Amino acid sequence: MVHLSRIYFRKYGKFVDNLRLFVRGGSGGMGLPRLGGRGGDGGDVWVVATKDMTLKKIKDKYPEKRFTAETGVNSSVRALKGEKGKNAEIFAPVGITVTTDDGRVLGELNTEGVRVRVAKGGAGGSFHSRFEPTKGWSRHIRLDLKLIADMGLVGFPNAGKSSLLTAISNAKPEIANYAFTTLRPEIGKVMYSDHKQISIADLPGLIEGAHMNKGMGHKFLKHVERTKQLLFVVDVCGFQLATSTPFRSAFVAVQLLTKELELYKKELLLKPALLVVNKMDLPEADDKLEELKEQLQNPGDFSALLPDDMIPNRYLTFKHVVPVSANTGFGVDLLKSCIRESLDEEAVMATKEDHKVRLKTLRLSLPVTETQTMSV
Numbered sequence: 001m002v003h004l005s006r007i008y009f010r011k012y013g014k015f016v017d018n019l020r021l022f023v024r025g026g027s028g029g030m031g032l033p034r035l036g037g038r039g040g041d042g043g044d045v046w047v048v049a050t051k052d053m054t055l056k057k058i059k060d061k062y063p064e065k066r067f068t069a070e071t072g073v074n075s076s077v078r079a080l081k082g083e084k085g086k087n088a089e090i091f092a093p094v095g096i097t098v099t100t101d102d103g104r105v106l107g108e109l110n111t112e113g114v115r116v117r118v119a120k121g122g123a124g125g126s127f128h129s130r131f132e133p134t135k136g137w138s139r140h141i142r143l144d145l146k147l148i149a150d151m152g153l154v155g156f157p158n159a160g161k162s163s164l165l166t167a168i169s170n171a172k173p174e175i176a177n178y179a180f181t182t183l184r185p186e187i188g189k190v191m192y193s194d195h196k197q198i199s200i201a202d203l204p205g206l207i208e209g210a211h212m213n214k215g216m217g218h219k220f221l222k223h224v225e226r227t228k229q230l231l232f233v234v235d236v237c238g239f240q241l242a243t244s245t246p247f248r249s250a251f252v253a254v255q256l257l258t259k260e261l262e263l264y265k266k267e268l269l270l271k272p273a274l275l276v277v278n279k280m281d282l283p284e285a286d287d288k289l290e291e292l293k294e295q296l297q298n299p300g301d302f303s304a305l306l307p308d309d310m311i312p313n314r315y316l317t318f319k320h321v322v323p324v325s326a327n328t329g330f331g332v333d334l335l336k337s338c339i340r341e342s343l344d345e346e347a348v349m350a351t352k353e354d355h356k357v358r359l360k361t362l363r364l365s366l367p368v369t370e371t372q373t374m375s376v
């Protein structure tokens with residue numbers, strides 16, 4: 001079973017959370033001057049929110065990333081009014097924003113079945129156009145998978161994720177000394193002194209086997225896909241789900257969490273990650289933290305501590321390892337600044353990347369030809 005899922009996950013390429021596509025409405029059909037016949041209008045291009053769809057699937061299925069609707073049917077003696085060309089439909093995942101290249105929002109596809117027209121077909125030729133049809137609109141659009149939060153908390157049950165969110169944000173999630181207190185994501189906003197706000201999603205605890213849909217499984221992991229960065233949270237003293245399940249030290253917990261994400265979708269591990277070592281107020285926490293830090297320096301040397309089939313292919317490198325106590329507030333300010341620093345760094349990199357793409361596009365599209373943009 002584990003093997004099967006590994007083979008399955010190898011199929012994934014890089015995680016895709018935005019996609020740029022070229023869309024063109026179909027041209028209109030020719031009119032028939034002799035009999036005053038009108039050609040059919042060209043088909044339109046629509047983006048349709050569809051269950052179980054991903055941007056990656058669109059990219060794989062349409063590597064050219066071009067969608068053109070069909071041309072309207074010419075007017076003929078047998079059918080004076082030509083039929084409208086067939087629409088092109090782009091089946092896209094639920095939770096995307098569709099924008100033009102310059103950032104104008106064309107639609108938010110938040111519910112299955114919602115659709116937005118992104119390119120209108122041209123008009124069929126008629127008396128008013130001397131029976132000449134017009135071309136469909138053409139342009140580039142962007143599909144962006146909306147993030148539910150900047151940061152997502154990833155940890156086993158009871159690690160103190162909800163307590164941590166309470167300590168650093170305005171959120172008031174449920175906290176209790178039993179596993180699976182949190183059953184759905186709750187978003188907390190963290191305020192900074194310069195008024196910048198960032199969002200953190202408290203997510204249900206992950207358990208071993210989550211990638212095979214155990215526990216909250218996929219429901220949980222799906223949300224992790226929609227955060228910019230990951231905030232791993234472990235209990236410095238380790239974790240045991242039940243007396244019948246093995247005890248996991250903080251180091252093992254980190255690696256098991258990594259492996260669960262890897263087995264679900266290894267691209268998740270491309271996201272920047274920070275590690276929070278919680279419950280530093282507990283006895284012997286300092287010694288345990290030292291041990292954890294040492295193990296994280298050379299994780300490969302400690303792989304014998306992990307079950308054979310749960311050794312990550314690549315150990316994660318955390319941008320920051322921050323010891324905190326959600327209960328006493330120790331380390332919370334430091335954590336807030338580490339989070340901010342990490343997000344700011346990523347934003348700078350994203351802007352640079354975006355500039356590069358735009359420059360490249362500009363060079364490729366010069367001189368500007370007949371590309372038209374729609375006014376709605």
Ligand SMILES: Nc1nc2c(ncn2[C@@H]2O[C@H](COP(=O)(O)OP(=O)(O)OP(=O)(O)O)[C@@H](O)[C@H]2O)c(=O)[nH]1
Binds near residue numbers: 161183205278281326
């Ligand atoms: N001593 C100590 N206990 C803590 C700390 N943070 C959280 N706890 C306790 O750990 C237990 C679990 O805390 P939660 O915040 O509910 O943990 P969670 O990770 O959100 O758990 P799930 O929602 O079940 O995944 C509670 O009894 C908390 O009071 C801490 O810093 N120190």
Ligand SMILES: [Mg+2]
Binds near residue numbers: 174175202204
């Ligand atoms: Mg919780």
